[in-house]
Amino acid sequence: MQLTIRNLSKTYPNGVKALQDVSLDIPTGMYGLLGPNGAGKSTLMRILATLQDADSGTATLDDINVLKDKDAVRRLLGYLPQEFGVYPRISALEMLRHLAVLKGIPGAQQKEVVNALLERVNLWDHRKKAVSSYSGGMRQRFGIAQALLGDPKLIIVDEPTAGLDPGERNRFYNLLSEIGENVIVILSTHIVEDVKELCSNMAIINSGQVLYAGTPDAALTALQGQVWEKAIAKAEIEDYQNRYQVISSKLVAGKPIIHVLSETNPGDGFQAADADLEDVFFAKILAGQLTV
Amino acid sequence: MFTTFFSFELKSWLRSPMPWIFLFIIGLLCFFGTISDQVGIGGSYGNVWKNAPFVAQNWYGVFSILCILLTTAFMNTAGIRDYENQTSQIIFSKPVDKAGYYFGHFGGALLIALIPMLGVTLGMWTGVALNAVFEWIDTGRFGPFETQGHLMGLLIFAIPNTFFVGSVLYAVAINTRSTLYSFIAATALLVGYIVAGNLLRDIENEQLASLLDPLGFRAFSIVSKYWTVEDKNTQAVMLGGSLLVNRLLWSLVGLAALIIGYRAFHFGEKSRSRRKQKAVEPEAPVGLRALGVLPRVAPAKGWTTTLRQLWSQFKTEWLGVLRSTAFILLTLLGLLNCVPGMFFANESYGTHELPVTYTMIDEIRGSFYLFIIIIMVYFSGAVIWKERNAHMNEITDALPTKNWTGWLGKYGAVLGILATLQVIAIVAAIAAQAAMGYHRYEVGVYLRELLVADLLGFAFLLVLSFLIQALSPNMYLGFFLVIILIIVNDFAWSALDIESNMVIFANRPNYTLSDFYGYQPYAKGLSWFNAYWFLFCTLLALAAFLFWPRGKEFLEKTAQTRQAGMGELPEFRLAGPRCLARYCRVDVLQYQSQKHLHHQSEARKTAGRF
Numbered sequence: 001m002q003l004t005i006r007n008l009s010k011t012y013p014n015g016v017k018a019l020q021d022v023s024l025d026i027p028t029g030m031y032g033l034l035g036p037n038g039a040g041k042s043t044l045m046r047i048l049a050t051l052q053d054a055d056s057g058t059a060t061l062d063d064i065n066v067l068k069d070k071d072a073v074r075r076l077l078g079y080l081p082q083e084f085g086v087y088p089r090i091s092a093l094e095m096l097r098h099l100a101v102l103k104g105i106p107g108a109q110q111k112e113v114v115n116a117l118l119e120r121v122n123l124w125d126h127r128k129k130a131v132s133s134y135s136g137g138m139r140q141r142f143g144i145a146q147a148l149l150g151d152p153k154l155i156i157v158d159e160p161t162a163g164l165d166p167g168e169r170n171r172f173y174n175l176l177s178e179i180g181e182n183v184i185v186i187l188s189t190h191i192v193e194d195v196k197e198l199c200s201n202m203a204i205i206n207s208g209q210v211l212y213a214g215t216p217d218a219a220l221t222a223l224q225g226q227v228w229e230k231a232i233a234k235a236e237i238e239d240y241q242n243r244y245q246v247i248s249s250k251l252v253a254g255k256p257i258i259h260v261l262s263e264t265n266p267g268d269g270f271q272a273a274d275a276d277l278e279d280v281f282f283a284k285i286l287a288g289q290l291t292v
Numbered sequence: 293m294f295t296t297f298f299s300f301e302l303k304s305w306l307r308s309p310m311p312w313i314f315l316f317i318i319g320l321l322c323f324f325g326t327i328s329d330q331v332g333i334g335g336s337y338g339n340v341w342k343n344a345p346f347v348a349q350n351w352y353g354v355f356s357i358l359c360i361l362l363t364t365a366f367m368n369t370a371g372i373r374d375y376e377n378q379t380s381q382i383i384f385s386k387p388v389d390k391a392g393y394y395f396g397h398f399g400g401a402l403l404i405a406l407i408p409m410l411g412v413t414l415g416m417w418t419g420v421a422l423n424a425v426f427e428w429i430d431t432g433r434f435g436p437f438e439t440q441g442h443l444m445g446l447l448i449f450a451i452p453n454t455f456f457v458g459s460v461l462y463a464v465a466i467n468t469r470s471t472l473y474s475f476i477a478a479t480a481l482l483v484g485y486i487v488a489g490n491l492l493r494d495i496e497n498e499q500l501a502s503l504l505d506p507l508g509f510r511a512f513s514i515v516s517k518y519w520t521v522e523d524k525n526t527q528a529v530m531l532g533g534s535l536l537v538n539r540l541l542w543s544l545v546g547l548a549a550l551i552i553g554y555r556a557f558h559f560g561e562k563s564r565s566r567r568k569q570k571a572v573e574p575e576a577p578v579g580l581r582a583l584g585v586l587p588r589v590a591p592a593k594g595w596t597t598t599l600r601q602l603w604s605q606f607k608t609e610w611l612g613v614l615r616s617t618a619f620i621l622l623t624l625l626g627l628l629n630c631v632p633g634m635f636f637a638n639e640s641y642g643t644h645e646l647p648v649t650y651t652m653i654d655e656i657r658g659s660f661y662l663f664i665i666i667i668m669v670y671f672s673g674a675v676i677w678k679e680r681n682a683h684m685n686e687i688t689d690a691l692p693t694k695n696w697t698g699w700l701g702k703y704g705a706v707l708g709i710l711a712t713l714q715v716i717a718i719v720a721a722i723a724a725q726a727a728m729g730y731h732r733y734e735v736g737v738y739l740r741e742l743l744v745a746d747l748l749g750f751a752f753l754l755v756l757s758f759l760i761q762a763l764s765p766n767m768y769l770g771f772f773l774v775i776i777l778i779i780v781n782d783f784a785w786s787a788l789d790i791e792s793n794m795v796i797f798a799n800r801p802n803y804t805l806s807d808f809y810g811y812q813p814y815a816k817g818l819s820w821f822n823a824y825w826f827l828f829c830t831l832l833a834l835a836a837f838l839f840w841p842r843g844k845e846f847l848e849k850t851a852q853t854r855q856a857g858m859g860e861l862p863e864f865r866l867a868g869p870r871c872l873a874r875y876c877r878v879d880v881l882q883y884q885s886q887k888h889l890h891h892q893s894e895a896r897k898t899a900g901r902f
Contacts, residue, residue, distance in 0.1 A: 104593065
């Protein structure tokens with residue numbers, strides 16, 4: 001299984017360029033799509049999930065044309081949108097059964113599949129309750145259960161951990177990581193940690209453009225020895241921004257610590273920092289902005 | 293604080309098209325009412341000038357009733373805007389004054405709800421002015437330009453009625469926070485008005501009856517009962533005497549409702565959602581652990597799968613409607629409106645007749661069908677928008693289902709609901725007959741008339757409603773367009789002197805079912821027109837299918853995807869030739885139809901002889 005995306009572009013009627021010439025090769029395993037809000041992640045995912053049409057470009061899943069042969073894609077697809085609701089007054093069990101029929105699960109195996117999924121996402125005890133009464137984490141697990149119907153080969157989850165508490169996030173990762181190695185799982189997020197913990201491959205996109213595609217390790221190695229940090233006073237931030245390539249500033253116990261990018265030691269009290277994915281993320285976005 | 297919310301309400305409506313569209317529609321109706329004799333508003337006024345103060349005042353009365361549903365829409369939006377848009381938590385956590393919030397929004401919506409009614413004045417004055425130039429009808433039928441009737445119409449009907457209705461509905465809307473309950477309250481108000489009107493008809497004391505009419509019509513007609521044409525041409529009914537008492541009384545009732553609503557209203561989340569949140573008990577945290585293996589079942593293909601999908605979609609929608617509060621309440625209201633009439637249907641002009649099947653069917657058609665149409669309009673929108681309203685569409689749209697199973701499943705479900713309603717009506721009618729000791733139950737006639745002939749008519753309307761909702765960017769706009777089309781289809785053609793069943797949507801020839809002749813001589817014309825509208829609706833259904841909302845950009849669908857959609861339904865390729873065949877048949881049908889009219893008049897003559 002290999003998902004090949006070539007020169008995909010999409011411009012909305014209001015002129016927003018959501019995707020510009022996006023090309024990616026997505027192998028099996030977990031693939032992280034990292035980008036700030038509004039980067040075009042959801043547009044890309046909806047196009048891959050057959051819900052939106054691209055203006056130009058191609059996407060193929062092995063020999064299936066994703067943009068044309070929607071029905072074939074839908075039979076291989078498991079999709080968890082960024083936001084979803086449920087019908088009122090319908091229990092998780094009823095809802096999942098209905099979705100199983102729509103997915104095309106043969107009648108004989110339907111019960112087995114639905115029950116196994118509910119067990120698996122730890123909702124069996126709550127199966128008779130209305131999904132609309134679920135907490136955020138339970139609802140998200142229901143979401144992944146419906147996405148796993150029909151043994152999908154391409155699983156797309158759009159910002160699945162937004163709004164989940166740390167415990168629920170762990171459970172969710174646990175579920176995702178168990179899905180299997182022979183399947184493509186595309187996970188979009190703006191949380192760097194998600195990618196770090198789960199993904200063997202990743203891409204960073206911003207303003208509809210791919211800024212980086214490869215393994216997280218390669219990205220980290222490339223940046224090693226180039227990130228320097230320093231604790232400064234709040235009033236100095238602007239001054240430092242003018243003098244250095246500041247890739248991020250964050251507060252530690254109320255005091256700002258800045259990370260700057262430099263091939264050599266900038267001196268001035270800066271200390272070498274271990275580059276992490278967040279630095280990669282901000283460095284790529286900064287580089288993207290500088291070239292535009 | 294009051295002025296802040298008041299002006300916010302005004303501004304948000306003045307920017308929206310709704311008040312202006314309705315102003316235009318009412319203006320247009322009154323314009324045609326002024327310059328033609330085909331459009332009658334509130335009956336005929338004989339020799340009275342067409343722009344007499346009495347006529348203007350009457351029209352304001354008529355539109356103040358027709359505008360009840362409109363007022364509901366304004367009040368409902370004003371009452372629940374912050375809940376619908378989920379701004380309530382932001383607004384209510386500010387130091388907002390409850391009275392300012394409550395009465396500010398109400399005041400703004402009240403003022404806006406009066407705008408459409410000004411169409412009476414606008415339409416009538418434009419009509420008079422233009423007729424002076426174009427002389428569509430004799431200028432001698434118009435009197436001088438006057439304002440008194442319009443002012444008094446506003447003062448006696450438009451303002452107090454909108455205030456009364458608006459107060460009640462606003463109190464309901466803001467406290468229930470549900471569009472559904474607002475419309476149910478409005479329907480209850482309308483039905484209550486009709487039922488009360490029937491009951492009051494027998495009251496001996498005219499004064500008491502006039503006092504109890506919440507919309508002031510009875511009091512108005514008592515004052516003007518003995519007016520001559522000259523009176524009607526020159527005067528308006530002034531606010532005084534029993535009319536003043538009536539208007540004051542019902543304005544006070546409105547005020548009381550408003551205040552009761554105010555006391556019940558509180559800035560908080562709906563209590564029901566609080567209960568729901570409690571229902572979820574926290575789970576024990578679970579760390580990483582090995583999980584069981586899932587059975588690997590891939591989706592199947594082929595006709596059996598498709599048919600199962602179709603069936604599941606039909607069943608989910610059908611049961612969803614059947615279990616919904618809206619359906620249950622609307623059906624009960626409809627029965628409430630219809631069943632009492634069944635018991636009086638056998639009395640006419642003081643004589644006592646048997647409650648035979650056709651009187652029962654007439655009763656159902658007269659008083660239950662309004663509700664069937666409301667249910668059809670509401671639920672055709674609700675089922676088409678179901679996934680999108682529940683934010684479930686991204687999940688369901690990405691499932692491997694065919695577009696046509698969704699279409700057909702939903703269409704079948706609503707049609708099934710309408711059939712269910714007809715069955716309920718039939719059971720009620722037969723029960724009423726049994727209760728009155730009439731035991732000749734003609735089940736076959738009921739089934740043929742209500743479940744075949746009339747249901748077919750509803751099936752045609754339903755296709756239209758589906759097409760509009762499929763195209764509409766918004767469910768409420770869809771409702772509005774469907775209702776407007778139904779009204780225009782019912783009334784506008786006659787104004788244009790068009791009475792052909794080939795043009796009036798879903799219209800079939802009138803017929804009389806006779807114990808002697810059955811459906812003869814109408815059967816042939818009926819079947820031709822049914823076939824004609826069936827074919828026409830098939831085309832509409834195909835259009836609805838092609839524009840079936842799926843994915844994020846159905847309106848910008850490229851020609852390519854549309855073609856892909858066509859390929860899905862093999863029959864579509866036949867539609868072209870079929871369409872052609874249909875129009876070839878038009879000539880034949882036109883001829884048949886004319887010939888048929890001739891037959892009909894012959895038949896009437898024959899019937900007269902018996």
